[in-house]
Amino acid sequence: MAYRPAGLRTMDEAQDMPPQSPAPAGIGVRGWLRWAWRQLTSMRVALLLLMLLALAALPGAFIPQIPQDPAGVATLRADRPQLATWLERAGLLDIYAAPWFAAIYLLLFISLIGCILPRTKAHITALRAAPSRVPRRLTRFPVRDTHTTTATTEEVTRAVRRALGRRFRVAVTPEGISAERGYLRESGNIVFHLALVGVLVALGAAQMIAYRGQAVVVEGRTFANSLVDYDTFTPGSMVTGDDLDPFTFTLTELTSRFTVDAQARDFAARVVVTEPDGRRYEDTIRVNYPITAAGANIYLAGNGFAPHLTVRDAQGQVAFSQPVPFLPEDDFYTSRGVVKVPDVSPGLDQLGFTGYLLPTALAEEDGLRSVHPQPNAPLIVLDVYTGDLGLDQGIPQNVYQLDTDNMTQVMDGAEEVKVLLAPGEEVELPDGLGTISFESLPRFAAIDLRYDPTLPLLLISALAAMAGLSASLFAPRRRLWVKTTQDEAGHTLIEAAALARGDDPGLQRELERVMTAVRATTPTTPEDT
Incomplete structure (x- = not known):
């Protein structure tokens, strides 16, 4: 009889086999x-x-x-x-x-x-569960210790519990003592991720209900919390003009203090605030010390000078008369500004001026410059342009820039015309273009207003994230076991071991601290190891 390995079938036997079941279907939609x-x-x-x-x-x-x-x-x-x-x-x-x-x-x-x-559910379950059981063989742990004493098992147990204190969760079982600590590590990890969710919620809500705006307010002028009074306005996706609380404040005075060498010491904007309910009060905005009105924080973001200029056209009509903010460009408040005069008499070219304000002007061989930020000797130096300002094209323009593409600079022969103005002076413009006068020199405050009711949640979430991250990084996760047995002479044999998750330089000291408390219960026997 020929040998045939078990399980090997001939072709005839394979044809007589029942048909195989179809291959299992996929995991399906639910899967x-x-x-x-x-x-x-x-x-x-x-x-x-x-x-x-x-x-x-x-x-x-x-x-x-x-x-x-x-x-x-x-x-x-x-x-x-x-x-x-x-x-x-x-x-x-x-x-x-x-x-x-x-x-x-x-x-x-x-x-x-x-x-x-x-993870939160699993962590709560672990917190409610008893510490892990005492392993059968503690000799397999690298961090371990043994001791023999005449103290009873109950005395050893009390000594171990006192040494562990409240930092460990302790369970006393017939197999021995099981203790563990470090659940704060996972708690901190969960708090960190919950705080991250809080940050996302705060940021998402702020994108919908918060708003922020900037404006330049000149001394003596009033700012109203409405869209038309903002220079720039960034609303949330759900914020409309009707959502702005109708409060106002008037800038009564802006003061500044500088040292002799032009180092800034203090800026203060004194304002009179009118709340939506009609309540009025005086307050002061300082750098890094905002005030609050109707839940919005108002910051002092900058300051400068806004000389009041009056321009009369060639027909003697007042075409422009208002303060013009000049933006500081250096520590001596050398400030650059632009004056646009579109409302001239019919048939006349529009006027444009660009130049500098020098708070304390000093003439030197290479030109004029400011030597101190206080207005001790103010002087305005302007270039003059005529033509089309481009304001009728429907494209928004920067009020601090002059578009000279369709304008011509006024020249005196081959030299540019420079207009020099001191407070109280009036200067005639070349070519019979009119006059320009320097009426006064008020100051302006650049304010930054922010309404964001989510800031408390954002702050709490950020602090919670830092606390949770610190706990998850620095809280050690440790387990410690102590087994006691009695020998024939009535001595108590103590075997202890400790285990940490990852590298833990303090694990050996933790075990030594517990064993020191155990050794202090009674004098050791000659068999102490």
Whole structure:
């Protein structure tokens, strides 16, 4: 009889076999959904989404955004209309309101919640559970110690519990003493991630309900919390003009103190605030010390001079008369400013002036310069332009820049005309263009107003994140076991071991501290090891 290995079938036998069952079906829709949920709620995906969110926000630093820079967006549409159209379709002109940015933000939020909830549940279960059982063989642990004493098992147990204190969770079982500490590490980790969720909630809510604006307020003028009084305004996605609380404040005086060598010492803006309920009070805004009105913080972001200039056109009509803020450019408050005079008499060219204000002017061989920021000898130096200011084209302009593309600078032969003005002086412009006079020299305050009710939540979340991160990094996770047995002579044999999660330089000292307390119970026997 020929040998045939077990399980080997001939072709005839294979044909007589019953048909095989079909291959198992796929995991199905529920299986795919369960797999997708597990992937989404993993910490790896949460970190990837956090990185993706940061990358998605980067274009906002290079591309003008509609809420923050409408003038830049208008310029982009005028200069490069096709590119602006594609950017707008992709949501890159208002990134934070784009659907794809909201989707990343929402997925990150869901991912963090999905990561935290199971870990929190498992952590609470571990906190309620008893410490781990005492291992059978403590000799396999590298950090261990033994001791023989005449003390009883009860005395040893009391000594161990006193040494461990409240820092350890202790369980006394027939196998021995089991103690562990370090749950604060996982608690801190969970607090950190919960705080991160709080930060995301605060930032997301701020994008919807917070607003921020900047304005320049001249002494004697009143600022009203309305859209028309802001120079720049950045609203949340749900903020409209009707949502602004109707408070006002009047800048009565702005004072400054400088040393002899022009070092700034103090700036103070004295204001009279009128709350929405009609209550009036005086207050002072200082650098880094804002005031609060109707829940909005008002900061003093800058200051300077706003000389009051009056311009009369060639027909003697007052075409311009108001304070003009000049922006400081150095420590001596050498300030640059622009005067635009569009409202001249019919048939006359519009006027434009650009130049510098020198608070304490000093004439030197190479020209004029300011030697101190206080207005000890103020002087204005202006260049004169005539033509079309470009204000009728519908494109927003920077009030601190003069568009000279359609203007001509006034010349005196081959030299540029320079107009020098001191307080109280009036100067006739060349070519019969009119006159310009320097009426007075008030100061201005650049204020930064921010309304954000989510700031307390953001602060609490940030502090909680720091506390949780510190606990998760520095709280050691340790386990310690002590076993006691009795020998034939009635002595108590003590065997102890300790274990840490990761490298822990203090683990050996922890065990030595416990064993020192044990050795102090009674004198040791000659068999002490």
